[in-house]
Amino acid sequence: MxxxxxxxxxxxxxxxxxxxxxxxxxxxxxxxxxxxxxxxxxxxxxxxxxxxxxxxxxxxxxxxxxxxxxxxxAENTQERALFRFFRLARPGGKRLTPERVDETVKVRVARAAERTKLDLARGERVVEIVRTRLIEKRPAIRELIILPAALFPGIEKRPSLPNSLYSLYQSEYGINIVAAHEELSAQLATAEDQQLLEISEGDAVLVIERLAVSLQERKVEWRASRVRCSDLVYAVTLN
Amino acid sequence: MxxxxxxxxxxxxxxxxxxxxxxxxxxxxxxxxxxxxxxxxxxxxxxxxxxxxxxxxxxxxxxxxxxxxxxxxAENTQERALFRFFRLARPGGKRLTPERVDETVKVRVARAAERTKLDLARGERVVEIVRTRLIEKRPAIRELIILPAALFPGIEKRPSLPNSLYSLYQSEYGINIVAAHEELSAQLATAEDQQLLEISEGDAVLVIERLAVSLQERKVEWRASRVRCSDLVYAVTLN
DNA sequence: GAGTGGTCTAGACCACGCA
DNA sequence: GCGTGGTCTAGACCACTCT
Incomplete structure (x- = not known):
């Protein structure tokens, strides 16, 4: 309606x-x-x-x-796609670009929470990507990415994924990401955060949950990022 | 040039x-x-x-x-101004509105950092507003707001300030806020945060620094907010 | 010079709000 | 029924790019 x-x-x-x-x-x-x-x-x-x-x-x-x-x-070139949705910067404004360092990709059945986020049916499969990203050579972001497997056939078999996934979605799977809804909060670093982001006990991390929407208005990707924010901020301009 | x-x-x-x-x-x-x-x-x-x-x-x-x-x-009505720049919500999306609970206002000489943020000359005066805001009756936000005193004559003498300052800036001082640059990070709650936001030791808070810009493209307000994020998120949509 | 998008005009008719 | 903004048209000329 x-x-x-x-x-x-x-x-x-x-x-x-x-x-x-x-x-x-x-x-x-x-x-x-x-x-x-x-x-x-x-x-x-x-x-x-x-x-x-x-x-x-x-x-x-x-x-x-x-x-x-x-x-x-419009083409989602690597740089373009990055700058469009990647909001991390130095305090004061200097934009930064991340490098991917390692990732694991697997396909499994969607959990209840994931089905809700991505509008999936019971039993549907998802791709799970876990990766860490560096900023200026230091670990800065831990990401968990969930995709509906039906939309990305064979993605788990690729030898490696590009730094900007959205240009891959566009060129290989015909999926154009046109908007991202993000929800930010602050959390205390877990033991795993401390180890992988090389931070200390008692530090806080910025948690960014993103739901990316395609041109067809389908919910295409759910992503949770945990960010070391010792010298990083999430920068956004509101109009 | x-x-x-x-x-x-x-x-x-x-x-x-x-x-x-x-x-x-x-x-x-x-x-x-x-x-x-x-x-x-x-x-x-x-x-x-x-x-x-x-x-x-x-x-x-x-x-x-x-x-x-x-x-x-366009008029910055209370509601309008609030929803335009106020991004806090419940996880999942429900928009919220804050209530002001108490505030202190004073005028003093600008500190070095403030002069830099607001493009002020040495010796210029600023208005400092400190307030706590409630969301659904619970303390949720601690704000420190700095304004160039020259632009807001007599603001410190007002008996109280409205919940949405931007409609006041517009109606009383002829200043239209048209954009806000925000930088977010996560920090461990300080002792003061714990007391005023009624949270526990070891909790994290979301820190939002905002620089608001007027129609004349002048930097008009610098604001730092510390947010309890136990059940609050900062929600934004990127296009 | 040919072809593209960018600006500008003048005028017609449609949809909406109000008295 | 009148005045407002919203849509649509047809055509002129300008600025930019490439050959």
């Missing part, structure tokens, strides 16, 4: 068509779209309306437009 | 004029603007261009448009 509008503006319909084409992989990331003019003709709308659509999609990071060149499906 | 564009689109010029009028208080929050048509005539641009400007300002939360009624300068 999605709030029957009773009236659906043209530009909304065209918008949905384009989103669907990208979601279904008809248009691949990095490739260019036809020009504003030809798209407009093709879909039977005016150039002004088509422009409104393309501008909206650009604002939502799904497209990129470059004057004189064309309109392109 | 702001990146001389050498070319300044019409809509950008009009945009700046309107921002300036709001910033200078020519148009007051809550009041309505002239219609699109008359504004366009007044400024000598087409209605389409004026619409582009008004839509952009609406997207930035400076204006509100209501079909059939008109265009209004």
């Amino acid at each position: 999605t709030d029957t509008p009773g009236y659906r503006p043209l530009y909304r319909q065209v918008y949905d068509i384009i989103v669907r084409k990208v979601a279904q992989g008809v248009w691949r990331p990095g490739t260019s779209l036809p020009s504003e003019q030809s798209l407009a003709r093709e879909m039977g709308v005016s150039q002004g309306t088509m422009r409104k659509v393309l501008d909206a999609l650009t604002a939502e990071n799904l497209l990129e437009r470059r004057q004189g060149k064309g309109t392109f499906i | 702001t990146d001389t564009p050498g070319y300044r689109p019409l809509y950008r010029q009009v945009y700046d004029i309107i921002v300036r009028k709001v910033a200078q208080g020519v148009w007051r929050p809550g009041t309505s603007l002239p219609s699109e048509q008359s504004l366009a005539r007044e400024m000598g641009v087409s209605q389409g261009t004026m619409r582009k400007v008004l839509d952009a300002l609406t997207a930035e939360n400076l204006l509100e448009r209501r079909q059939g009624k008109g265009t209004f300068i």
Whole structure:
């Protein structure tokens, strides 16, 4: 029951068509779209309306437009994807990038909590990824990542995973992450935190739980990160 | 040296004029603007261009448009301002609202760190506000707030402060907060935290440092909040 | 110079709120 | 029924990129 509008503006319909084409992989990331003019003709709308659509999609990071060149499906390059969702920085603002150090990947049946988070049915399988990440050569983040196995066939057989998983999701599995809901809290470091993040007893860690949502509005990844925050902060700007 | 564009689109010029009028208080929050048509005539641009400007300002939360009624300068009502920048929630998503319980306000000379954060000169004075806030009747947040005294004359003499300070800044001092940069980290609760937030030794607290920026792009408020996070999280959505 | 997106215009008609 | 914002159109010209 999605709030029957009773009236659906043209530009909304065209918008949905384009989103669907990208979601279904008809248009691949990095490739260019036809020009504003030809798209407009093709879909039977005016150039002004088509422009409104393309501008909206650009604002939502799904497209990129470059004057004189064309309109392109946004690509989650390593750097881009990292900076888009990775919020850790030095106090004062300097952005940082993590390096992956080791990981274990396995497939197993989803637990109750995971089924709830990811809208899975009883008995469905998930991929579990556990990894530690370094920032400037020091252990900084312990991550537990849960994915619905059905969406990522064979991912556990890959020899290694890239630092930014979201570019992998996009290029290999056709899944575009467009939003992430994060919940942060503070906890006392556990014994395991102390060992793996090389911190002391009595230190606190920042715990970040993330639910990532795809273009098709499906809950695609659940992630819990435990962060050493001796000289790291989570930086965000609210508008 | 702001990146001389050498070319300044019409809509950008009009945009700046309107921002300036709001910033200078020519148009007051809550009041309505002239219609699109008359504004366009007044400024000598087409209605389409004026619409582009008004839509952009609406997207930035400076204006509100209501079909059939008109265009209004956005007002930081108590609720609005709270939900815009207050990110604490129950795990799982339920938004919460805090209540103020007590506060002390004094004016003093700025310390070095404060001068840096707020771009103040040596010897300038600041307002220091210390308060505790409750969530569902339990102490949840300890806040230290620093303001440049020059921007908030007489604020220390007010009998009490509202729960949402930003609506006060706007209505009484003509200062519109449009963005907040936040940096989060986790710390072990201090003895004072334990007492005032009613938590135990060895608990961790979430520390949120915020720098709030006004429409005139001036750094207007620096705030450090210490949050009991036994059943609270900081919730944010990244796009 | 040809092709792309970016800006700007002028005007028509639709949906909404209110008196 | 009038005035407001919301949608849609058709067309002109400007700025950027590449060849």
